[in-house]
Amino acid sequence: MASFKPTKIPIYPKLGEKVTQDTVYWKNYKAPVQIKEFGAVTNIHFSPVAPHNYAVTAFTRIHIYGPFSQEPVKSFTRFKDTAYCGRYRSDGQLLVAGCEDSVVRLFDVSGKVALRMFKGHTKAVHVTDFTSERYHIFTGSDDYTCRLWDIPNATELNTYQEHTDYIRCGVTSKLNRDLFITGSYDHTLKLFDARVDKSVITMDHGQPVESVLLYPSEGLVVSAGGRYVKVWDLLKGGQPLVSLKNHHKTVTSLCLSSNGQRLLSASLDRHVKVYNTTNFRVVHNFDYAASVLSLALAPDDESIIVGMTNGVLSIKHRKSPEESKEVSHQQRRRPSYRVFVKGKNYMPKQDDYLVSKPVREYLTKYDKHLKKFNISKALDSALQAGNRQRKPEVTVAVIKELDRRGTLKNALAGRDEKALSELLHFITKNMVDFRFAPVLVPAANMILDIYRSVIGQSPVVDRQLLYLQDLLQKEINYQQELLDVLGMLDTLFASSVPRKELLCSSSSRTNGLAQGETASTARPELQAT
Amino acid sequence: MVEHGDIRVVHRGGIARYCRFLCERGIFCCCRFLLCGSGYEVKVFSTSTEECIHDLRAHTDLVTGVLLRPSNHLQAYSCSTDGTVRLWDYTDGILIKTYVIGYPIYSIYTSANHSGVLFVVTPTSDKRSEFQLVAVHLPQSGDQLVEAREFSAVLSDVSSNPAATSFGRGGEYIASAKGLQLEVYFFKKQKPYRFFLKEDNKKGGKNTFTCLACHPKDDCIATGHEDGKIRLWRNFNHKKEYTYTTLHWHHSAVSSLCFTPEGTNLLSGGIESVLVQWRYNQESQRDFLPRLGAAITHIAVSPDGALFCTSHSDNKITIIRSSIQVSAVIQGLVKGDSVRTDLMVDPRSKALVLNGKPGHLQFYSLQRDKLLYNLDIVQQEYIHQSGLEQFEVVKAAFDAYGNWLATVEERKQKPTELELNLKLWAFDEQTQSFMLNTTISAPHEARITAMCFCHSTDSQTTVLVSVSKDGHFKAWQLAPATHTEDEGPSWSCDFVGAYHSLVPECCCFSADGSLLAVSFQEVVTVWSPASWELLTTLSQPPGAIRNLCFGQLTCSKYLLGTTDKNLLCCWNLLTCSLEWSTSMDVSLLLSDPFSENMAAFCCQAGCTDLFVFKPSEPRPLFSHKAVCLGKVTRAVFAPREKMLESCEETSQWLNHSQLYFVTQYMDLLTFTTKAEEDRLMASSKQLVISDSVAMTPFSVLLGKRSQQEGQEAASSLLAERTQLPQGSAAVRELLQTPAHVLPSTSFLCSMFVESLLISVTDNRKKGRTIYNYFIVAQQHFMSKIE
Numbered sequence A: 001m002a003s004f005k006p007t008k009i010p011i012y013p014k015l016g017e018k019v020t021q022d023t024v025y026w027k028n029y030k031a032p033v034q035i036k037e038f039g040a041v042t043n044i045h046f047s048p049v050a051p052h053n054y055a056v057t058a059f060t061r062i063h064i065y066g067p068f069s070q071e072p073v074k075s076f077t078r079f080k081d082t083a084y085c086g087r088y089r090s091d092g093q094l095l096v097a098g099c100e101d102s103v104v105r106l107f108d109v110s111g112k113v114a115l116r117m118f119k120g121h122t123k124a125v126h127v128t129d130f131t132s133e134r135y136h137i138f139t140g141s142d143d144y145t146c147r148l149w150d151i152p153n154a155t156e157l158n159t160y161q162e163h164t165d166y167i168r169c170g171v172t173s174k175l176n177r178d179l180f181i182t183g184s185y186d187h188t189l190k191l192f193d194a195r196v197d198k199s200v201i202t203m204d205h206g207q208p209v210e211s212v213l214l215y216p217s218e219g220l221v222v223s224a225g226g227r228y229v230k231v232w233d234l235l236k237g238g239q240p241l242v243s244l245k246n247h248h249k250t251v252t253s254l255c256l257s258s259n260g261q262r263l264l265s266a267s268l269d270r271h272v273k274v275y276n277t278t279n280f281r282v283v284h285n286f287d288y289a290a291s292v293l294s295l296a297l298a299p300d301d302e303s304i305i306v307g308m309t310n311g312v313l314s315i316k317h318r319k320s321p322e323e324s325k326e327v328s329h330q331q332r333r334r335p336s337y338r339v340f341v342k343g344k345n346y347m348p349k350q351d352d353y354l355v356s357k358p359v360r361e362y363l364t365k366y367d368k369h370l371k372k373f374n375i376s377k378a379l380d381s382a383l384q385a386g387n388r389q390r391k392p393e394v395t396v397a398v399i400k401e402l403d404r405r406g407t408l409k410n411a412l413a414g415r416d417e418k419a420l421s422e423l424l425h426f427i428t429k430n431m432v433d434f435r436f437a438p439v440l441v442p443a444a445n446m447i448l449d450i451y452r453s454v455i456g457q458s459p460v461v462d463r464q465l466l467y468l469q470d471l472l473q474k475e476i477n478y479q480q481e482l483l484d485v486l487g488m489l490d491t492l493f494a495s496s497v498p499r500k501e502l503l504c505s506s507s508s509r510t511n512g513l514a515q516g517e518t519a520s521t522a523r524p525e526l527q528a529t
Numbered sequence B: 001m002v003e004h005g006d007i008r009v010v011h012r013g014g015i016a017r018y019c020r021f022l023c024e025r026g027i028f029c030c031c032r033f034l035l036c037g038s039g040y041e042v043k044v045f046s047t048s049t050e051e052c053i054h055d056l057r058a059h060t061d062l063v064t065g066v067l068l069r070p071s072n073h074l075q076a077y078s079c080s081t082d083g084t085v086r087l088w089d090y091t092d093g094i095l096i097k098t099y100v101i102g103y104p105i106y107s108i109y110t111s112a113n114h115s116g117v118l119f120v121v122t123p124t125s126d127k128r129s130e131f132q133l134v135a136v137h138l139p140q141s142g143d144q145l146v147e148a149r150e151f152s153a154v155l156s157d158v159s160s161n162p163a164a165t166s167f168g169r170g171g172e173y174i175a176s177a178k179g180l181q182l183e184v185y186f187f188k189k190q191k192p193y194r195f196f197l198k199e200d201n202k203k204g205g206k207n208t209f210t211c212l213a214c215h216p217k218d219d220c221i222a223t224g225h226e227d228g229k230i231r232l233w234r235n236f237n238h239k240k241e242y243t244y245t246t247l248h249w250h251h252s253a254v255s256s257l258c259f260t261p262e263g264t265n266l267l268s269g270g271i272e273s274v275l276v277q278w279r280y281n282q283e284s285q286r287d288f289l290p291r292l293g294a295a296i297t298h299i300a301v302s303p304d305g306a307l308f309c310t311s312h313s314d315n316k317i318t319i320i321r322s323s324i325q326v327s328a329v330i331q332g333l334v335k336g337d338s339v340r341t342d343l344m345v346d347p348r349s350k351a352l353v354l355n356g357k358p359g360h361l362q363f364y365s366l367q368r369d370k371l372l373y374n375l376d377i378v379q380q381e382y383i384h385q386s387g388l389e390q391f392e393v394v395k396a397a398f399d400a401y402g403n404w405l406a407t408v409e410e411r412k413q414k415p416t417e418l419e420l421n422l423k424l425w426a427f428d429e430q431t432q433s434f435m436l437n438t439t440i441s442a443p444h445e446a447r448i449t450a451m452c453f454c455h456s457t458d459s460q461t462t463v464l465v466s467v468s469k470d471g472h473f474k475a476w477q478l479a480p481a482t483h484t485e486d487e488g489p490s491w492s493c494d495f496v497g498a499y500h501s502l503v504p505e506c507c508c509f510s511a512d513g514s515l516l517a518v519s520f521q522e523v524v525t526v527w528s529p530a531s532w533e534l535l536t537t538l539s540q541p542p543g544a545i546r547n548l549c550f551g552q553l554t555c556s557k558y559l560l561g562t563t564d565k566n567l568l569c570c571w572n573l574l575t576c577s578l579e580w581s582t583s584m585d586v587s588l589l590l591s592d593p594f595s596e597n598m599a600a601f602c603c604q605a606g607c608t609d610l611f612v613f614k615p616s617e618p619r620p621l622f623s624h625k626a627v628c629l630g631k632v633t634r635a636v637f638a639p640r641e642k643m644l645e646s647c648e649e650t651s652q653w654l655n656h657s658q659l660y661f662v663t664q665y666m667d668l669l670t671f672t673t674k675a676e677e678d679r680l681m682a683s684s685k686q687l688v689i690s691d692s693v694a695m696t697p698f699s700v701l702l703g704k705r706s707q708q709e710g711q712e713a714a715s716s717l718l719a720e721r722t723q724l725p726q727g728s729a730a731v732r733e734l735l736q737t738p739a740h741v742l743p744s745t746s747f748l749c750s751m752f753v754e755s756l757l758i759s760v761t762d763n764r765k766k767g768r769t770i771y772n773y774f775i776v777a778q779q780h781f782m783s784k785i786e
Helices: A021-026 A321-331 A337-341 A365-371 A375-382 A385-390 A392-404 A408-412 A417-430 A437-450 A459-496 A499-528 B674-691 B697-721 B729-736 B745-756 B764-785
Strands: A033-036 A041-046 A054-058 A061-065 A072-076 A083-088 A094-099 A104-108 A114-118 A125-130 A136-141 A146-150 A155-160 A167-172 A179-184 A188-193 A199-204 A209-214 A220-225 A228-233 A239-244 A251-256 A262-267 A271-276 A282-287 A292-297 A303-308 A312-317 B007-012 B027-029 B033-038 B041-046 B052-057 B063-069 B072-080 B084-089 B094-100 B107-109 B117-123 B131-137 B145-147 B150-158 B165-167 B173-178 B181-186 B191-196 B209-214 B221-225 B229-234 B243-248 B254-259 B265-270 B275-279 B282-289 B296-301 B307-312 B316-321 B325-331 B352-355 B360-365 B370-376 B392-398 B404-411 B419-428 B433-441 B448-453 B463-468 B473-479 B490-497 B504-509 B516-520 B523-528 B533-539 B545-550 B558-563 B567-572 B577-582 B586-591 B598-604 B607-613 B622-629 B632-639 B657-663 B668-673
Touching: A021 A271, A021 A282, A041 A083, A041 A303, A041 A312, A054 A083, A054 A303, A061 A083, A083 A125, A094 A125, A094 A136, A104 A136, A136 A167, A136 A179, A167 A209, A179 A209, A179 A220, A188 A209, A188 A220, A220 A251, A228 A251, A262 A292, A271 A292, A365 A375, A365 A392, A375 A392, A375 A408, A385 A392, A392 A408, A392 A417, A392 A437, A408 A437, A417 A437, A417 A459, B033 B063, B033 B316, B041 B063, B063 B107, B072 B107, B107 B165, B150 B173, B150 B181, B165 B209, B173 B209, B181 B209, B181 B221, B221 B254, B221 B265, B229 B254, B265 B296, B352 B392, B352 B632, B360 B392, B370 B433, B392 B448, B404 B448, B404 B463, B433 B490, B448 B504, B463 B504, B463 B516, B504 B545, B516 B545, B523 B545, B523 B558, B545 B586, B558 B586, B586 B632, B598 B632, B622 B657, B668 B674, B729 B745
Parallel strands: A041 A292, A125 A167, A209 A251, A251 A292, B094 B145, B209 B254, B254 B296
Antiparallel strands: A033 A312, A041 A054, A054 A061, A061 A072, A083 A094, A094 A104, A104 A114, A125 A136, A136 A146, A146 A155, A167 A179, A179 A188, A188 A199, A209 A220, A220 A228, A228 A239, A251 A262, A262 A271, A271 A282, A292 A303, A303 A312, B007 B668, B027 B033, B033 B041, B041 B052, B063 B072, B072 B084, B084 B094, B107 B117, B117 B131, B131 B150, B165 B173, B173 B181, B181 B191, B209 B221, B221 B229, B229 B243, B254 B265, B265 B275, B275 B282, B296 B307, B307 B316, B316 B325, B352 B360, B360 B370, B392 B404, B404 B419, B419 B433, B448 B463, B463 B473, B473 B490, B504 B516, B516 B523, B523 B533, B545 B558, B558 B567, B567 B577, B586 B598, B598 B607, B607 B622, B632 B657, B657 B668
């Protein structure tokens, strides 16, 4: 006859973020490695050549780290004051860095002492970069000027004095030897051409510009300043494309993923956000412990490196494919020889008739007990540690099933101190969850009814009951507050929506109100007992 | 059945059509046939194929009992409340004799030791509620219709329940139980012994007897009780020294008990729907057959003990092998207490869909009058226990193509708590059944009163509208699949509508899906599903709207509604004004989706009248007074397989579709026309003739097929049979040649058999003809050889 139908475990809609391709990709990183630097990490730059070391500029030093090293493989310490913006040349041989003392230093990666010193700026130099033909250096400074220098004879080639405030960011074109972009605290971005003596395009960001980024195609430029990230189209003469406002503090750093499909922005609000560059929606979000100042992605997104204001450098490495696979392998049980291997190499002959073996249904432990009407045992096995902690919905489903059979009271009764405290622990942990409240509140009521006569005999149970009372009071207050807010919102909606569309707004409002009501009506009932 | 011109009301729905009287009592014969009383007739089923072989029709009232004749195992008695006992040859379906008793008979018993005597339970002549056991001496007479007037009372004050009386070992005594009293009558001593039980024992069990069985080889009586106990009584031929042992497994009343023919096992069953097999004298050893589907009402065992059969409260008979394994299930239309869902027609299979087993929807084929399958909606283990609130399917709806099925299940444990689930099922082409797509728990805060799909055929997306007592109606739409691949598209809420905080009652989509009408008490609101704008409101106070229906096809501009103040209104949607209204108490209004016709059932003075009309015409097309007793609760128009070509005005409305309806007593009824009935009758008569001709091994082989061939083959058969002398050349040669010039038999035989073989291209009709030649030829051949 019909077989036993196992208890249906409802699948609750997942709360929080949805699982998408992006979250899968960006979550596939190991736990971060944290390295303490001497001061705030202001810049991180990857060497363009393998093995892709990276230069970390923090306080008066520049440390070079290998791709997997925890210790710096090399450090440049000959700075008189805070160093800024250590960047590699495209061949990975030379490194340039600005300094608070207005001197720009050029290092050989293998050497220790500066090869060249470029003196000419009058204030701190925050921006340095190599041009694409590799023999010039471009710098930007707090004295409102940016300059071009010649490396071989350490002379200044040109000075541009168009900005009216500090220049704090800039980038040179990788495709054209003469183009570079600067961003300044005077709210503007300027595209300079070395062949003429002035800027070619000026873009108004609206906020002090903290970071500039060129797309690999160099048709678009991204700027960050204030809470905004803006994208500009250079081919249309610096026309603004998009303005993104997803951070709630100043955005400090920008970075593109290796395939150019995702844009990352880091901010003082301790978040790093990932945008899709086709529709500029946020697809993922990283949280950090402190305000983020600098951000870099290794080639092929092998690691995400973030420098923070408290001097901590956080390095996340991507999980290797074997590692991410291994996790799923561990969960799967090995097939037994008898079932899977035996007879596998038998070749069926032509007239063989295949007799299919009936598939045996396996019931979980609580279902086996439910089938035999062993209700207390069923509840016990549903309350086992694994279910209770990882899958509360299973335990709740079994409690609901017992309630449906009208035998929940019998199953709850007759428990000793240990079993009762386990049960109460589960209830207190899950009762305020709105998905489980309709089931657990009547169950808690029943427990109070059943064990009313023995209250006071066990300190453990008494403590849990007190905690339960406390929890309920808190929840009631919380619901009250929510209803208050809902009422306020209703007033706002009612006044803001024109008379004609009243019908629509009323529907959405009642919907929201109804959910609040169902949640709240469930609670005072328990309080009464 | 009610006659009216050439249109008749007929009952539909499987084994026990009159489920409210529930009189099934299955008995066995030779392990091959199963007899059971069903309504006004006795049905003979084959135990191996589950097919109904004969309908034994002659009784004019409910059949209450069926019994094998002890002296001849090919004959059976049946008794009925029409006051007759009839003797049948059930293998051929022939009525042999009719004994007229004159009083309604509620059960019948015989014993091999009492030949020529029948024991029947009839009401005592003065009081209808008291029953007595009477011995009827059957007169020896050759007539078909015999009046039996020779009665002798055996026991007075017995129960009318057939299970509460039984013959003991070798017919020496008869035992009967009623209330708290067990009475045993010994035929030799000619005196009854009475044993009494206390009303309640110490633990609160109820001792009332419910059923009884006597051991066939031993002096032992097993009795079943209200509290689930079974008592085995022994030594009951003494007044004082009687003993009994108690067996307890059932938790509620034992409804049937039965010993196997050798007396080695005792079978018991009850509301738990578990068949329990107790070993006689080793009662601690039990075998169980759980989850039989519904409460067991009767248990019967075949005379050789190889098969058991249980009949269930949901119109089902289960045939069980003696190894406690189910071998066959004979299932009619599953009948519950009421049809909570509407009657529906599945657009794909054209099957009637309504509540089935608890928590299921049943798909019932109307063409074949057979249950197709039950779809498990609730997907929970059903606990067979009285007084337990369980999930019930309360609403269901199909979309236009049958791709989607929406169901609502609800469970009301306490007045304040209502559990509601809305489930959406998608039709899966591969498995050819519905697969669960979306479950929406608590779609509304109060009971859902109506639900319908948008039936437009051209729109891309389907819309489902549910209307609830919480004052809202919600529109649900299929949302596109989310970004990840593992989840397909699912349903979500698209719009929530309300109107002046009134409670909505019913909803209806227009035929093209461009309008949605929702009634809010006295007001009908018309919405546009495209923009969810309120287009207009219509009302005809006083009286809340009870039914709402759009006109179909050419009448699609009309919206019809009925109010509970006995008003039928028809609004014109083009002018937004009342077209006409008439005063009648319409309990149910529905429209035929295949024509312009509408049907209105009016309840008046305990009877229901039917009116069929077109909204555009002032005169009804058809009206039928007193269609049935009681209120009609649900009705549906089902499409016909083949269109009828009736041109009479009164029966034209039945051309495209057939009207099925359910009364408050759970009878499924429909209308048939005279022409249809004639055709059916003709076919069944001819089948009977063809079966009664010859009983050769070949006819056994081929006879079964001839039954399946149906009416066409049967009607052609008569015509063919008259032309028997002509035939194939081989047969003719064989028959006309003198015997002494024929070659040897072995040579002839192969040639002859070859000529009989049905070639692949031949159709069945031809095969049948040849088979008939063969029977004649065979007889000739045999005579010649002799």
